[in-house]
Amino acid sequence: MAINIEDLRRLARRRLPRALFDFVDGGGGDEWSVRENRAAFERITFRPRVLVDVSKRDMTTTVLGQKLASPVVCAPTGMPGLLWPRGEVEAAKAAARVGSIYTLATRATCSIEEVAEAANGRVWFQVYVWQDRELTRKLVERAEAAGAKAMFLTVDVQVVSQRERDLRNGFTVPPKVTLKNATDTLRKVDWLWRMLRGPKITDRNFLGLSTRAGGSDLVRLGGYVNSLYDPSVDWDDFRWFRSLWKGPLVIKGITTAEDARLAVDHGADGVVVSNHGGRQLDYMPASIDALPEVVDAIGGRAEVLLDSGVRRGTDVVKALALGARACMVGRPYLWGLASGGQPGVERAITILNSEIDRTLALVGRPTLADLDPSAVRHAQRVASPAAIPAV
């Protein structure tokens, strides 16, 4: 039985072919930032208050206008449908069922229309500004027509990073088939059987969008999409993008005060403090360490979300104490998905929710509104006497 997120990770490791497990688990370069995301949370401790009535606790919240049962939402991740047939639809249904929300990545095996319908419109959408601006515009228009409630523009994939586990495993487009990975894949019988009966895997949001793709299969279409990342995207492009989308717009991948200010000045409604789960630039600081600087710079003018390394309800409470409005999780729900489809994703979110509830009680802050920096001891905050009120 999965008692915590690490249990779900172990189950996923057992059930997935090695290359797929590593695709989810791995990071860029030395994977220092992946480890640092955890280490930084582990350096933060609590300053609990006692003899506080915590009998009535409330972790409901509103994020980007969306009512949520807790401050945990699903981050956009590419191709969950490789882990479980129609993985995006399963995850979106799970999130909706437990009062959370799913963010669909553009790179998905299910279309925005399918996912929005399955989740009753309870979905956010993530895009990049692709080299083909017309195609970018079409994706935004489709998301709006499908009823997506917020748009996330990811800005930390100027180029795709080198994830060495993927290279070693031949997890590339096109994939490299070796005796080792073929044998390993054949041994994961349940996964293989399930996937063989599932729909064809492809970059479904791009089907029919461009005549330049040269085919509808994952190798050709996926290869074409890989060529669309645009390292020239700048704040002028963001201004253009802002004009396309009228709803809440969030920039994902902000980690400095300078960029946080620019984001607000250019009309962003929110930012995600994120190092992409350590999957892009290695040796970025942990998101939780970058959070206070971004929160200060934003000064309440936009909503601040955080992701990267959130594995425990205590992590969520720490992030909220330091000024985040909500946390996104990536790998935790993917491990849930790999271990059991929709119920696995529900399990991932409910594990975190019950840990948050228990933590709120034990730190003596019964509601999310009671959380402020005084709830934690954080190296950067403890240095500032103003953060710890004299009582």
Ligand code: FNR
């Ligand atoms: C991601 N992430 C991501 N982000 C994004 O904006 N677009 C994408 O297509 C993807 N794809 C993707 C695939 C996989 C397998 C993972 C694990 C992650 C990053 C994601 O949104 C988020 O920033 C991190 O996953 C957060 O870190 P944790 O929770 O995984 O530690």
